[in-house]
Amino acid sequence: MKRLSIYAGMAFLAMALLLPGCVSNKRYNTLQENYDAILLKEREVAARYQDVQKQLSSANTRVTSLEDQIASERANVKSLQEALNQCLTSSNQGNVNISKLVDEINASNRYIQHLVNTKNKSDSLNMVLTNRLTRSLSREEMQDVDVQVLKGVVYISLSDNMLYKSGSYEISERAGETLSKIAKIIMDYSDYEVLVEGNTDNVPISQRNIRNNWDLSALRGSSVVQALQNDYGVDPKRLTAAGRGEYNPIASNDTESGKTRNRRTQIIITPKLDQFMELIDKAPENGATPDTGSTTVDTTRVLPIQQ
Structure with missing residues (x-):
């Protein structure tokens, strides 16, 4: 891609040299x-886009990791409870082991509850954000705006007809x-990062200074980012502009309605990644009991954890 850009630039300069009568020096310098x-x-846009894609991918991976941890801890608690019940029904021998099992179950219960509470809190914040935004939009605006929450990430899709x-x-x-x-919603949730991503249909574009749909989508993402920063005061450190051209369609480009949906x-x-890292670091090790609650187990009757 880089070579094509260099070759294109050389070709452009060569044409300008061969046709001096067609373009003035001042016009040539401006175009260059x-x-x-x-x-x-x-x-610059490509570099920032790669960074934020890695961050977004990492966030999705860590959400999946948290869910896997919850499932693993529940399975572990179930196994411990079964072992404890066997000890209680067989004999009074091994009280020391029973006490250890109780401590491990309590630690796992607290950790699971902490993970569940944190995930529910994050999901609740996303739903509040979404509800606040949708309530603030008029019926006419909602025709050009689509808001969704997928895997802990809020997606606001704006049609190009409006923008x-x-x-x-x-x-x-x-x-x-x-x-x-x-912008008001974004500023109210200062712990979230914001990626603005331009998308197009597959119809080729050929305009002066816009070579293709990659250029167009990246410039559109950059325009929205600059509007959020310059016109509405959003902190630019939270913003990233990107473009995906025609290569991230949500509908078929074989119909006009599909092309309209793809032009968005x-x-x-998305939440900051350090929040997920803190959750991972709080996992109990070697029977440790993190301070995440006061749940205890009744040794006379062990009940299964609610799913």
């Missing part, structure tokens, strides 16, 4: 500066009120 600026911006003019990356006046409502900009709101 625009071209160089787009190449630089493309590299931009056809084939352009400039924000329209119509989008201002909707973006202001989204997604605002992806």
Whole structure:
């Protein structure tokens, strides 16, 4: 891709040298500066996009890891309870082992409850965020905005008909009120990171300074990020702009309705990764009992944990 860009630039310069009568020196210098600026911006966007994709992938992996840990701990508690029940029904021998089993069950119960509570809290915050946003949008705005929560991540999808003019990356006046409502929600939830991702259909675009759908999608993501920062005061350290071109469709490009759905900009709101790391680090080791609650086991009657 890099070589193609260099070859394209050399070809452009060669044409300009061969056809001096067609383009003035001033016009040539302006076009060259625009071209160089787009190449630089493309590299910056691509680098930031790769970083945030790794972070988003890591967040999804850690959510899955937490769910796996919960399932594993529940299985472990079930096994411990079965062993304890056997000890209680067989004889009074081995009281020391029973006491140890009770301690392990209590530690596992508290850790499981901590994981469940933390995950429920995160899910609840996401639902509150989603409900606040949907309630703030008018019925007309909801026709161009789709809000979903998937695996602990909030996805706000905005149609390009509302955000931009056809084939352009400039924000329209119509989008201002909707973006202001989204910006307010983002600012209220300061512990979340924000990725703005442009998407297009598969119709090729050929405009001056926009080579293809990769350029268009990245410029659209960057336009929304700059609007959130410059017009609505969102901290730029929380923002990342990206473009996925035509390669992340949610519908078939064989129909006009499908192309319309694919032409969208997604605002992806995700918790910071250090929150997941803290949960992983709190797992009990060697019978340790983390301070996450006061749940205890009645040694006369061991009940299964609620699913």
